[in-house]
Amino acid sequence: MTQKQNVVNELTELDKKHFIHPTSNMKQLQEDGPTFIFTEGDGIYLKDVEGRKLMDSLSSLWNVNIGHGRKEIAEVAKEQMEKLAFTSTFSNWSHEPVIRLAAEIAEWTPGDLNATFFTSGGSESNDTAFKTVRHYWKIKGKPEKKKIISRKLSYHGVAMGATSATGIEQFHTFTTSIAPDFHYVDSSVEALKELITKEGADTIAAYISEPVQGSGGVNLPPEGYFQEVRKICDENDILFISDEVICGFGRIGTNFGIERFGVTPDIITMAKGVTSGYAPLGGMILSDKLHNEIIEKTEGNFWHGYTYSGHPMAAAVALKNLEIIKNENLIDHVNVMGKQMLEGFEWIKDQNEIVDNVRGIGLLGAIGLEKATKSADPIGPKVVSEALKKGLICRSVVYNGQDTLAFAPPFPITKEQMEDMITIINESIKAVK
Structure with a gap:
């Protein structure tokens, strides 16, 4: 047996014994290894x-x-870690990479989406958006507006709220604790109107959709769908969240995917493409209108935050990644x-x-x-x-x-x-x- 084969065998056995793979067939992995x-x-x-x-x-x-193996990204990460590997951004603490990244993202977004709350990935970004829209309606004096509408075959992540918004059955049947107040519709304007009528617009906080569904099968929206959805949300006082975790930062040929369909949402959630996978980072981007109202009406703290919200190294990597996308x-x-x-x-x-x-x-x-x-x-x-x-x-x-x-x-x-x-x-x- 060659030395290479010995290494392969060792790693395979260690993997089978110690590593729980995400979204995987556990029995098959135990039998065959990776x-x-x-x-x-x-x-x-x-x-x-x-x-x-x-x-x-x-x-x-x-x-x-x-693409893989971009050395300039590794150099930026090394430089940032040597200078400032981590500091919290809770309360009144901040640092230069996250400030500059938030400002840079505002240059990429459509309309007045100019303020970003950072997370470690897409699931956290969507959970953040769900909590934020419910907080928003609460401070606006409409706490009954808490339901979230998503599309069947949508994928929004695997945290508790994100799983509950995901419209793929297998993610629901895996567990017994899907959160309440999440509803799913077919990808038609009529289905959305019917659900709003049934549930009552005064109980619905937000509608969320990927511009193009990814994990659900790369499903493009019907012609004119999002323009109609935008009108329906406006008419019914429902916030529109565009889940740009896959489509954001150029994947479908525009800065953000929803721009391809001529619509500006109230909130964008993002992750993946902001760093091209070189560091875990995501975010929720708010319109100026929402951001300013939340500032004005929130008494005390905004009680939501992750240890790695705005991680310095991840922010530096994101800045370099966006620079590469632009320069090339x-x-x-x-x-x-x-x-x-x-x-x-x-x-x-x-x-x-x-x-x-x-x-x-x-x-x-x-x-x-x-x-x-x-x-x-x-x-x-x-x-x-x-x-x-x-x-x-x-x-x-x-x-x-x-x-x-x-x-x-x-x-x-x-x-x-x-x-x-x-x-x-x-x-x-x-x-x-």
Whole structure:
């Protein structure tokens, strides 16, 4: 047995014994151990402990937007940690990186969304938004406005409030403690109107939606949907939260995804793309109107905060990440490569009868496989397995009879790399049909 194999075996056994994997099949992991133990990343590629090189067509978890292995990010993190690794931002304490980051984010946001509360990730960002909107209505003298409406197949995270807002059944049946006052609607204007009528607008605090649903299957909204939703929220005194954890900072070709649909929300929640995964950071961004009213009407403290709200190193990393996106014109590149990706998906559809539909916007796309509703054994996971053999990481999403292959490659992907990705996907689908 080689030294490399000894290392692989050791790490596999340690993993099985000591590491609880998130969103995973625990029994399967105990039997087989991890499929990949990654050691390096470079651009759109990952390398594992056995030396296998794979194209990362999902940016890991929709988040490594600027690509793997950017040394300038590591240098900024090192510099900040050497100077100031951590200090609290509670009460009247602050530090330069978080101040500058909050100001920089205000340059990216639409409308008057100019004030950010920082978190460690998307779940915390959405929980923060739910608590904040309920606090807002309480101090406005309307404490009965506490219900949150989200869309079926939405994903908003796995903290208690975030899980409760998520519209995917499996996340609800996992536990017995879903929070009250969360409601789910189909992705139609009529369904939203009906729910508001049924529950009463005077009991509803906010509506939350991803501009494009990610984990639920890369589902684009119906034409004109968000413009109508914005009107309905305004007419019924309901706050509009745009969950930009996946779509924010350029993923679908605009600074924030909701801008693509001509709408400005009251609140944006964000994470992933703000640091491209190089540090855990998220946030809730408030409009000036909400921010000023909360300041004016809150007596005493704003009783919400995390130890790592505004972590100095994470803030410094985020600033460098946003600088890279701007300086390298990566959002323009997203639109160019997104067009190529969608054209490639259309070509795959023409080549394969089992492909029912393709969809995409910016560098967020999906291939729908038509036999999902006709078989208890979906095709997507088999395609993913074939793609791995050919050196491509992609994701299968199987919910409510949908069988979807999801893609969100890193922003710097080249024309040649995109062609490679399309070729591997096509070959993998042909291998299992």
